Structures are given as C-alpha cells and as structure tokens.
Amino acid sequence: MPNEPGTIELGQHELREIAGYAAECARRTLSVFERSRPADARPREAVEAADAFARGGRRTRDLRDRAWAAHRAAREAEPGAAADAARAAGHAAAAAYLHPKASAHQVKHVLGAAAHAARVEELASGDDAEAASGTLTWARDHAPAAVTAVLGRLPAAPPGGGRVGEIIRDLDAALRS
Template identity: 40%
Template sequence: MEPRTTPSLRPHLDLPLAKIRAVTAFNASCADLVLGLFESEHPQDARPRDAVDAARAFASEEPRSRRHRTSAVSAHRAAKGRGQCASHAAMAAGDAAASAYLHPLARATQVGHILRGPSHAALALRKKAGGNVDHDRSLDVFLERVTPAVVEVLCLYPQPSRGTSEVSGVMSSLDSLIRRMAGRQC
C-alpha cells in the first residue's frame, strides 16, 4: 500500500494496532530486564512498575488509554534525581508505556518509540557493570527479544541520524544492528 500524504504531514504508514502492540511487548520485555535495578534502590516508588504493567496490558489487547500516557510520564519523573542505573531503568519503563503511542508517520523521530526504551535498558545494564562491557555485545540481550513484527515496523521508518546523547548513540547502534539482521527486508 502506498503511503498517503497530506499537505501538512509526511506520509502515513500502514501500521495496524497489532504491530504497535508487538513494539510495546518488545519494549516491556526490555524494561523487565532492568526494572529490578530501579526497585532495589527505590522499593517504595512503584511508578516504573506501573508503566511496565500498563505496557504489558496494552500489548495484551487492552485499549490505549490515558493510563499509558500518564504512567509513562510518571516513570520518567521517577528517573529524575536518581543514580544513572536506576534513572535509565525508570526511563526504559516509561518508554515501554509510551511506545503504545507510536504514530504511523514516516518520520525518523518515531523510531524513538521503538528503540529508546531498549536503549535506556542497555545503558542501565552498562552502568551496573561499571561500563566494562563491549558495546555491541551488550546489545545482544535486546536483539534476542526482537520479533519479526518489530523488525517489520522498524523497517517502515527512515533510519534516524545519530544524535549526540549517550541514549541516541545506543539507539543508533540498535537500529543499525536490527536493520542489518533484517537484511534485504529493510
């Protein structure tokens, strides 16, 4: 199907809700890997857990609702003023809930809804390890969670440019590795 265009927006993509749910399931799976890093330091703060629970519920057919937006923002707020490891874990949780709002617009910025959460999760694990890990090998645990549906969705979007932040660098690496895994599909 050819993307449709409007004068003020870039082309719209054919992006069924089932594919968005797959992206959210991937994000929740990645956030699950590091959620304990936040909870061990801040056991009384349930905001990141609530965000991952909201993401899982959406991935399991719950309709999108205000719950997903508010839990994402709350988890992101929980990240503020925390140590780097806990902060990245909370951001991964918030991004998992926010991934339910991936838009079908052919913009590279939308790749953040797909890969920013896993990138924060990767950084949380790196910070826990003291940074003494090989960059690409540290992404293997996240690449193992990538499903064909996630690859298909990622390949709909243009590849984003590499930014200057640490998260952007990891996101760019994940994007390249997944596209390379997809081979000619992307």
C-alpha cells in the same frame, strides 16, 4: 488505502507487539531501579500497563499517564543506572503511542526501552560499553517481526541523543541488517 505523504502503515497488532517487546526490555532492569527506590512503583506500573496493552488492553489515558510517571521517577532518581531503568519503563508504556509518521524520531519510540536497558547495564558495570552487548544481543534476538517490519518503514535513527542515541543507532542498524 494509501498512506498520506509522510506517513507509514502501522497496525494495532504491530503497536501491541512493539509495546510488548519494549515491556520485556524494560522489565530486565526494574530491579536496578527498585533497589535504589524500593517504595517507588511507577516504573513497574508503566511496564505492567505496557504489558496489558500488548495483551489486548485499550490504549488509554492511564497508559500514557504511567509512561509520564515513570519518566518523572527517572528525573527524581539519582543520575545513573536507576534513572535509565525508569526511562526504559517510561519508553515501554509510551511505545503504544508510536505515531505512523515517516520520521526518524519514531525509531526512538520503537527502540527506546531497549536502548535505556542496555545503558543500565553499562552504568551498572562502571560505564563499560562492552557490558551492554549482552542486553543488545538479547534485544536483537528477541525483537518480534513487528519491530523489524516497522523499522523497515522508517528512516534510520537520527543523530544525537548522547550515549543512548548511539545505542539506538547501533540496535537500529543491527535489526535492519
């Protein structure tokens, strides 16, 4: 069936692969958040919910609630690496809700967890942009086929978004090349 104008094809298997990838990216930074706020399990629960969806679980309200909870944890954390680690977790759970819209904004849903994970590395190293290169290389090398396939159907990442927006654009360009 042809797509409606302004939409892309987006299969359930692709959503699961993207959510699993996002969960892997976010998991790499959970310890940063947990050292800062050891009693706050919301980011870990968001990553676990994304994993459960990626393994075949249903896309439920609980999954969405865990994404929002991780973002609340980010707002409650001290600004810096811990907050970005929680944002990575929130983006991981939210990746299951990627929309089949042909919108550059959707790129953030595909790559948001990876970009925030890279930002955690920068911030943890004293805001050294070079520190993110290892995380970005890992994110590029571990991106499943669904990530590059879906990015290929979307416009390039949009401008703006501060440093995380820059990271998203860099990773988007690298995955498209």
